[in-house]
Amino acid sequence: MGYDASLSGRMELDTDGALVKRARDGDYSAFEKLFDRHRTLVYRFAYQMTSRRDDAEDIVQEAFVRAYQNLHRYRDEAKFTTWLLRIVTNLCTDQARMSQRRSALEQQEAAGALDWMTSGETEDPVHNLEADRRSRALKKALNALPAHHKAVIVLRDIEEREYPDMAAILGCTVGGAKLRVLRARRALKERIAPLLGEERT
Amino acid sequence: MKAKFEEKLAQLAFGDLSPSDAKKLEIEAQSQQEARETLRLYREMRDGLRGMAEVPEDQFSKERLRDAILKQGLKPRPDRYASNRSWLWMPAVACALGFGLVYARHTILPKNVNPQIVMSKKSLMAPPLLAVHEPIRVADNTPSPANSFIGPIQSPLRKTRTFGYRHRPRHHLEPNEVSPNILAVKLDGDDLNPDFGGANSTIPTSPSASDVPPMVATAASTGPIVFIDQDKDEQTGAQKATEVGNASNVLVGG
């Protein structure tokens, strides 16, 4: 009985909510545990949004700094990961809006493709060529999308988040999230169709 | 093709339809050339996007996060009292103005003195010194819009009185040995004042002073502070209190 109680107590200690509470109470190491636990999630999303490792890492840093600074605003009714992704989504959207400074989109894509290629499989050169062609077209179309559409596509179709989760992240209803996904996919399709056509010719 | 029909095709391609609806729509789409093509395109998109789920590994470290947090510090948080009771300042200001007017009147017309409005400087010390904050419960309960809740926190800042006090460091200190409790050490000089040593040097400003707005609205006040001694006043039987008009050199323990 005592063992069970201590076990459940330990599990309780390790939940996101408990770690947030400890961090708010002044134990920074609890926040580092949250960072360890969710950094990949944040980084993945940031990478999909920026297509660059260094940009994604900057966003990870900013997201966790802001999460720490705003920890007192986090309310337990939302999942911590949802709250975190909300921060990241907003950061990525803001960053995309501001990235006029790096208007050379081609440069971004080239760097993205380089990252992509270095991490991709290389066993079948012919297959890779075809896959790469499509992937490049898709990436190009995705990168050309407005940030709000892109965020929706990344959440739903790349990271495969459920609609209720997305609704919480985007701060809208489930119906609203579905509608945003439909619009984003349509926008992507309209961009990719001519690109695939170009590639084919 | 109708927009509604295309939406359905997209839902079919991405697996958002129920099995029965999906089956019906699949049959319908196969009979139309344009619909078939659209469905194929959406499916290709879906596969392509799922294929993008792989990302290169990050090289982000805990140390980098610590550095960033140390550099940026904590942002100011609204005082729950200040935010809840900011309206209370309005009557206070009105009273102060009223007092000013009446005082001016009395200065001009010395014979019409109404003793009830006699006030000392002290009564105008409005802001509470130690408004106790409960950081965890600061957040309001209304859901915030998606794009606004992570922005820098605006006013009202916590209003805490400070003593408008300046001092100089007494000795030069170097960071030598690192205690086992020390989690991170950051030594970059670019955001700090250069000198922290000589007799005429000043204490370096904190990074937060330059990088983030100050947390506390510094309503510099020279209001008196009371020291309570352990010694008893023989006449009153209570501890002795002494009042210091100038709060400089007040050391606070904790």
Add this chain to the structure above:
Amino acid sequence: MYWLAARLAIALMVGTVQADRLSPREKAVWNQVKPSVVTLFENDRPCGVAALIDDSGYFVAHSSGVSSAVPAGKSFGGKEVSFSVVSRDPLTQLVLLKATDWVSGTAKPFRIPNEEETDGGVILAVLPTGPIRAAYVSKHQPGVLKPSRRLVTLTEIRFEAPTQAVGGALILSESGELIGTLNATLDRPEGLTQNQTMNQNSLGQNQTARGPSIRIQNQILNAGPGEMTVAYAVGPEVVQHTLQGFLSSKHEAEYAMLGIFCTNAIGGGAYIQSVSPNSPAQKAGLRPGDILLSIGYNQIADQVAFATVMLQQKVGKKITLMIKRGRGSLLIDAVPSKSTE
């Protein structure tokens, strides 16, 4: 608030208020709380007052009235009560007493309001001989308690100086709630009467009695039938914390301490002037010259924020301190210990 003091002084001048005379409303309040107050005796001489804070017989009094380990008391109804000392809080000087053979339901325990609930106005100071009327001047007077040098808010009150000692009197709000106990009285510098001291304090050091209003105030205060006493009680927030500790299972008020002494740092933060030997701060590696930027999850903008945040910390609970040392910044873990003074 201050005009209340002035009004009281005026009332004193015209003789409408006598310190030992209460209004019908004040009398009603006093009669209501009287069963919950016990006078403490030492060698058959009244020396303090205790207030019931828990139905099971826990009383609180100021240490000035509790020199014996087993104080004796008498209720205002004449019933004798004997006590044992359970706990003493060095910060507030409050003492927790337990009445032996206390019958539950005998009297209603005092309610202790927080700072927000105390509105000010005319209040009662309960001495061993009974209550006197006092004026509530301020509930935000900053004060430093020696020897710990904790910065707390004080409640400032004024009343016509009675003939007997006032130290340790219970301070009740106008609705009969327990605000605290009278900790200290303003010390008079040599050669000045209490009235003159008060005038000087209230007018500021650089201000002489120039304006007609100020002249009137001087006349009023100097012409009163008795001297005015300026007194301080530790603020309700700190008193509440202490009493919560007293009524906890440990029957002890705990204040967390790092063992550092700070002043304001230019540009924000608390500048550490000294670190006590063998203190948690020293064990954690803090040094004089460090600038404290945050404690736990609270940013430290100045020494006031430092004092405030430290009053909220818990003994034995690890906190991460963010400090600036020289050109670098550090995160340091520290475990506050129990303050002993």
